[in-house]
Amino acid sequence: MQSMARKRANRYHHGDLSRALLQEALRTIQRGGVEALTLRRVGEKLGVSRTALYRHFSDKSALLAAVAREGFRTLRLQLLEVWQKHGGGWEGFDAMGAAYVQFAVDHPSHYRVMFGGYVDAAGLRDPELMQEGAGAFQGLVDAIQSLQQQGLVRPDPPLQLAQHIWASVHGIAMLAIDGQLKQPVADVGRFANERIRTGIGV
Amino acid sequence: MQSMARKRANRYHHGDLSRALLQEALRTIQRGGVEALTLRRVGEKLGVSRTALYRHFSDKSALLAAVAREGFRTLRLQLLEVWQKHGGGWEGFDAMGAAYVQFAVDHPSHYRVMFGGYVDAAGLRDPELMQEGAGAFQGLVDAIQSLQQQGLVRPDPPLQLAQHIWASVHGIAMLAIDGQLKQPVADVGRFANERIRTGIGV
């Protein structure tokens, strides 16, 4: 038939089209935003027909849910890595916040898929997505508990503390990718970090 | 011709279709989310043809920009009202935060239009939208300056303080309407308020 296409990794034409679809979706979203994602073009790019996707994802929203899930996974891993690399402590805490915002700034459209309500209806149907999101959140809870054990953070319920911090950082990330910040995001992040430390310190 | 329709306010069939379009868009979004907003159905609901809209808005994104602008206006007015009703101070500050989150929770889809990146490209073309957003933000800056003059808030640059607080509250609002909060939004808000006070207090 056609060019038989570049075979990804090992086998492609047969093989994991599923992965390829997800990666192509990620690439498209990264470059043109969610609105640029069309099932037809994704298929086209992969040398596969428009509806081939339906054998791997029930829906367009299912594909978006997978994109969101992948985002949470990456985010969780990056945060954990940064935290460990800095050996925890306030330094690790600061680095986690910076890395979080950096992720959003580096992948604004991807981040929007994760939090833009695209998967609201699908989210309730996709427990894996919820789980992945919870996993990323848990990393923050763990970090806070660690800080508490070192006597650095006030002994409030870790869940509440984590919720508060997450909201702050999430807010900065959102405003940043929305272009609503009136100052460089790094400055806002630094300032927020100082105030948060003061707010939750023991 | 047809039923000549219920005339809104004074004159409708002639009169301000512009307003009617905006209000109908608001209603639709409130009930079914942004994705439920279709130009054709809006026209249909108003007993007007699909493309009549184009005499008042250049684009669908222009309509969305108007929706966002209206949101910022309402938000600004509500925050100002609450602040003044409580006579400023920490009480007014708390009330503003609560009112902000309440607005988002009451109109989740509308709030998403304001911050969901739907008007990114349009935003740069619609200076009125930017201005309305800046106006809402200015209310917060003013409040903080007032608190500073009372010696309640540390003498950091008001802009930075406002940015930080806005991000925190915005984050809570976003997570709330995304269903990502693991606790009642009121609890999260209260807790955040305490921590923020500690963080920015003198």
Added chain:
DNA sequence: GCACACATGTTGACAATGTCAACATGTGTC
């Protein structure tokens, strides 16, 4: 070795949607 079930992929078709061009009409101005 082979037939059959099943996963995977394709083509055709359809309704919904945003948008443009061409046309119609009512309103106010000199």
Added chain:
DNA sequence: GACACATGTTGACATTGTCAACATGTGTGC
């Protein structure tokens, strides 16, 4: 009272998500 202009309509078109029907390759039980 005629003319310019704002406002609204109809026709048409390309794009998109999705379904149904069909094709095909792959592996399993004999």
